Structures are given as C-alpha cells and as structure tokens.
Amino acid sequence: MHSVTPFIVLSSILFTIGAVGVLTRRNAIVVFMCVELMLNASNLALVAFAKQHGNLDGQVAAFFVMVVAAAEVVVGLAIIMTIFRSRRSASVDDASLLKY
Amino acid sequence: MTAFYILSPIMVLAALGILFVRKAVHGALLLAVVMISLAMLYAALDAPFLFVVQIIVYTGAILMLFLFVLMLVGVDASDSVVETIRGQRLFAILGGLALGVTLVVGVGQISLGTMVGLDVANKDGNIEALANILFSTYVFAFEVTSALLITAAVGAMVLAHRERLTPKPTQAAMAAERVRAYAETGLHLGPLPPPGVFARHNAVDTPALLPDGTAAEASVSRVLAARGTVRSAPRDVDAVQRSIDYDPDGTPVSEASPEGRTGAVNRGPGSSSGPDLSPETPEGGA
Numbered sequence: 001m002h003s004v005t006p007f008i009v010l011s012s013i014l015f016t017i018g019a020v021g022v023l024t025r026r027n028a029i030v031v032f033m034c035v036e037l038m039l040n041a042s043n044l045a046l047v048a049f050a051k052q053h054g055n056l057d058g059q060v061a062a063f064f065v066m067v068v069a070a071a072e073v074v075v076g077l078a079i080i081m082t083i084f085r086s087r088r089s090a091s092v093d094d095a096s097l098l099k100y
Numbered sequence: 101m102t103a104f105y106i107l108s109p110i111m112v113l114a115a116l117g118i119l120f121v122r123k124a125v126h127g128a129l130l131l132a133v134v135m136i137s138l139a140m141l142y143a144a145l146d147a148p149f150l151f152v153v154q155i156i157v158y159t160g161a162i163l164m165l166f167l168f169v170l171m172l173v174g175v176d177a178s179d180s181v182v183e184t185i186r187g188q189r190l191f192a193i194l195g196g197l198a199l200g201v202t203l204v205v206g207v208g209q210i211s212l213g214t215m216v217g218l219d220v221a222n223k224d225g226n227i228e229a230l231a232n233i234l235f236s237t238y239v240f241a242f243e244v245t246s247a248l249l250i251t252a253a254v255g256a257m258v259l260a261h262r263e264r265l266t267p268k269p270t271q272a273a274m275a276a277e278r279v280r281a282y283a284e285t286g287l288h289l290g291p292l293p294p295p296g297v298f299a300r301h302n303a304v305d306t307p308a309l310l311p312d313g314t315a316a317e318a319s320v321s322r323v324l325a326a327r328g329t330v331r332s333a334p335r336d337v338d339a340v341q342r343s344i345d346y347d348p349d350g351t352p353v354s355e356a357s358p359e360g361r362t363g364a365v366n367r368g369p370g371s372s373s374g375p376d377l378s379p380e381t382p383e384g385g386a
Contacts, residue, residue: 003212006101007145010108012203014134017115020196024189029124029170033131036162037115040138043150051145054216056226059147060233066150066157067245071252073162077169078259085262090173093184 007048014041028080028090032073039069103144107137128166135159146218149227293319305330 014037021034043062050058084090114133121127139154183189221229234242269277281287293308293316307330308319320330 003215004145005207005212006104006108007141008207009204010104010111012207013112013200014115016196016200016203017112017119019199020192021119023192023196024119026184027124029166029173030118030127033118033124033127033166036158037118037131037134040135040158043154044138044141047142047145047147047150050147051218052212052215054218054221056218056221056229056233057237059150059226059230060238062147062150063153063230063234064238064241064245066153068248070157070162071248073165074252074256075259077165078256081169081172082259084173 004048004052008045011041011045011048014038014044026091026093028083028092028095029077031092032076032080036069036073039065101144103140107140111137124170125167128163128170131166132159132163135163146222147226149230295319295321 018034018037018041021037022031025031025034043065046058046062046065048058050056050062080090083095087094111134114130114137117130118127118134121130135154135158139151139159142148142154143151218226223229278287278289282289295304295308296306296319305320305324307315307317310316317325324330
C-alpha cells in the first residue's frame with residue numbers, strides 16, 4: 001500500500017451521499033442518519049490521514065467526533081420524539097410553525 | 101488493501117440505498133452495514149481502538165437508539181414523495197454531484213507524498229499510545245467532553261420526560277367505567293375475543309371467526325389492522341369446511357383441494373381402506 005488516497009476518495013463519496021440525503025429526504029430520522037453518514041465519512045478521512053502522517057492525533061480527533069456524535073444523536077432523537085408527540089409526524093416539512 | 105477493495109463497493113451501495121429506500125428501518129439497517137464496514141477499514145488502517153469503539157458506540161449504541169426511536173415513532177413512518185420546494189430534489193442532486201466531483205478530482209490531484217505509517221507510533225500498542233496523547237495533549241478536551249455528555253443525558257431526559265397531567269386510573273375506576281359503558285351503550289363487559297379462535301391459523305394476525313363464520317373485527321390488534329397485514333378470514337363456514345377437505349355432511353371432496361390431505365386421498369372412490377380415524381375427521385369414516 002503506497003498511499004491512502006483511495007480511502008480519502010471513498011470518504012468524499014460517502015460524505016457527498018450523506019449531504020444529498022440530508023437535502024432530499026423528508027423523514028427527520030433518515031435526515032439524521034445521513035448526518036451520521038457524513039460524520040463517519042469525515043472520521044474515515046481523519047483515520048486515513050493519521051496513517052499517512054504516522055501521527056495518532058487524527059485517531060484522537062476521530063474518537064472525539066464519535067463522542068460528540070453520540071451526544072448529538074441522543075439530544076436530536078429526543079427532539080424528534082418531542083415533535084412527533086405534539087404533531088404526530090416525523091417529517092421535516094410539518095415542523096413549520098415559525099414560517100408564519 | 102484487499103479489505104478496502106471488497107468493502108468500498110459494499111459501503112457505497114449501502115449508502116446509496118439509504119437515499120432510495122422508502123422505509124426508515126431499512127435505512128437504519130443499511131447504515132449499520134456502512135458502519136461495520138467502516139470499522140473493518142479502521143482495523144485495516146492500524147486503528148484497533150477505533151475499530152472496537154466504532155462497533156460498540158456506533159453500531160451498538162447509536163443505531164440501537166435510532167431503532168428504538170423508529171419503534172416509538174412508528175415503523176411505517178415512510179417518506180412522502182411530495183416536494184415542498186419545487187425543483188429542490190433536482191438542485192440537491194446537482195449540487196451533490198458538483199460537490200462529489202470537486203472532492204474526488206481535488207483529492208485525486210494532490211500528492212500526499214510517502215506514507216509514514218503508524219508502526220512507530222503504535223510501537224507500544226495503539227491503545228497505550230492513544231491514552232498517552234488523550235491524557236496529556238488533549239486532557240482539557242477530554243474533560244470538557246464529560247460535561248458535554250452529562251448535558252446531553254440530562255437534556256434527553258428533560259425532552260423525553262412527560263408530566264402526568266391526570267391521576268393514574270385505578271382498577272376500580274376502570275371497572276366502574278366499563279360497567280357504565282355497558283349500561284349506556286351495551287358494550288360487551290368481558291374481554292375482547294382472542295385472535296385465531298375457530299379460524300384456520302392460531303396467529304395474532306388472523307381474526308377470530310364468529311359462530312356464523314364472519315370475522316370478529318375486535319379480535320385483531322388495531323395496529324395490525326392499520327398496517328394492513330391482517331390475514332383475510334375465509335368468506336364463510338363452507339370455505340373453512342372445504343379447506344379441511346370435508347363438506348358439512350361429512351363426505352370427502354378431494355377434487356376440490358388439489359393439495360388434498362392424505363386422509364381424503366385414502367378415502368377416494370374404490371378405496372378399500374378401513375375406517376379413517378384420523379383426528380381431523382370428527383365424524384369418523386363411516
């Protein structure tokens with residue numbers, strides 16, 4: 001193995017797919033999953049660059065991303081549940097009270 | 101590198117699947133595929149600690165949380181295909197393509213130089229080396245993380261907690277309510293009929309049959325009825341009788357059931373077999 005470029009390319013592709021998913025899907029939970037996909041893609045890039053540079057700082061950064069993602073998912077899913085309770089819908093289009 | 105070339109097509113296909121599946125549960129399962137494949141890539145990239153953390157934290161905790169919330173919200177909460185902003189999907193796909201092409205071409209252009217590799221850094225073990233960095237250089241970030249986690253836990257509890265606004269009904273109150281409903285509307289006092297009674301299958305999705313052969317609507321869970329997964333009951337008693345090979349008067353109708361039972365075949369015309377005492381012929385082989 002001479003280079004980690006293939007890993008970075010895969011990371012870019014996964015990040016792009018996650019971004020398109022956030023923009024196109026309407027179900028809040030699926031949007032959230034796509035955000036997770038983007039975080040995972042950036043983690044892959046961090047770990048690959050750690051190997052490229054022989055430096056473990058990238059792995060520590062990926063570890064922190066995982067911790068923050070866990071906290072974010074807990075609060076985000078609680079918000080989705082609260083919205084679902086009051087509006088009986090998990091669609092991002094239905095939470096539009098601030099529009100009017 | 102073999103692992104990479106095997107796993108990367110699987111990951112890209114699973115990630116694309118998240119974009120196209122209708123049900124959120126399928127999306128969660130596809131995301132699990134992506135995450136487990138990522139964990140294997142971490143192992144290939146000399147990051148055994150992150151390999152384990154990825155499986156435990158992401159696949160084990162975060163995805164399970166997703167599935168729990170999907171269960172609460174309703175597994176059938178599928179996406180609507182109506183666009184609220186006209187042309188949004190088209191522009192999103194175009195923008196995504198532009199982003200992807202830019203990233204891939206840009207990454208392809210740069211040269212990263214010779215790869216150093218983690219052999220030196222992982223000399224005393226990956227976990228020991230990570231712990232050394234985490235508790236020296238990044239110790240402040242690590243401590244702040246604990247504050248973040250406890251804030252998230254408290255926040256989730258506050259958001260998900262529901263205050264009881266009405267007193268909890270006691271058993272006596274519920275019984276009184278039942279009797280009152282019986283007095284006013286004649287609602288049946290006893291429990292609801294269980295599913296599958298007198299029907300061909302004793303499954304929860306099979307409605308019980310009333311003595312006249314019609315299906316008892318109340319015997320199947322409302323949730324199953326809303327999902328449309330309730331098995332249809334046979335139209336009438338005759339259909340049930342035919343399906344167990346016997347007419348109401350006890351004569352075999354083996355021609356009516358192509359896959360007919362052995363009991364019916366044995367008792368065909370010209371057969372000289374003795375009385376059929378199989379349990380599904382209560383009227384005996386007279």
